[in-house]
Amino acid sequence: MTTTRSRPRRGPAPAAISIDAHDIRKTIDGRPIWSGLSFTLDQPGLIALSGPSGSGKTTLLNCLGLLDTVSGGELIIDGNDVTKPQEERRRQLYRHRIGFLFQNYGLVETWTADQNIAVAARFVAAGKERVRLARREALERVGLDGRHDAKIHTLSGGEQQRVALARLIVKRPALILADEPTSALDPTNAALVLDTLRELADDGALVILATHHRSVIERCDALLSLP
The missing domain is CATH 3.40.50.300 (P-loop containing nucleotide triphosphate hydrolases)
Incomplete structure (x- = not known):
């Protein structure tokens, strides 16, 4: 392959x-x-x-x-x-x-987009500031620039899946x-x-x-x- x-x-x-x-x-x-x-x-x-x-x-x-x-x-x-x-x-x-992209997005609805990504970022071997920037850059990459403080329950289904993607981008x-x-x-x-x-x-x-x-x-x- x-x-x-x-x-x-x-x-x-x-x-x-x-x-x-x-x-x-x-x-x-x-x-x-x-x-x-x-x-x-x-x-x-x-x-x-x-x-x-x-x-x-x-x-x-x-x-x-x-x-x-x-x-x-x-x-x-x-x-x-x-x-x-x-x-x-x-x-x-x-x-x-291992990382998952679930059909139901697998996010905590009462948390912000950034808080959901931060869970995966805990296992990234990098300094805190570098990881913080990586979280913001991942959201920008999936078209959610400036939405880091948005609560998950306020986002559309497509936007929630984008947050889940950003989580994978950070965790790699x-x-x-x-x-x-x-x-x-x-x-x-x-x-x-x-x-x-x-x-x-x-x-x-x-x-x-x-x-x-x-x-x-x-x-x-x-x-x-x-x-």
């Missing part, structure tokens, strides 16, 4: 991350969600995760993001066996190497898991989300994007399909 586009990097590239899945399966309440999945992702890029409704795309993202565990097989992330991860190792990977995780991030957005905001995810992938991140839209799949570097 190779990335097909190139853009100037906007900051230090995250160290590359790899995912090796060997015959993994997931069962919930005795019901098989998926089984026999094997794949390797070992280079930065934008990967489409596709499949019919109910095929388990969100469940797989949650397992890759260590919010859940597989029921069997072997899952290796960043050289660590996370089939049954130790809590401290899971916490370290989640904090420093090596693995980004995006769950249908454009499904509830208008075309302008959807394009901004896809453009930003592409830039993050070109800057060294492995981005896995769950989608059922053919137009989104066509913008990705590779396709991972669930039956």
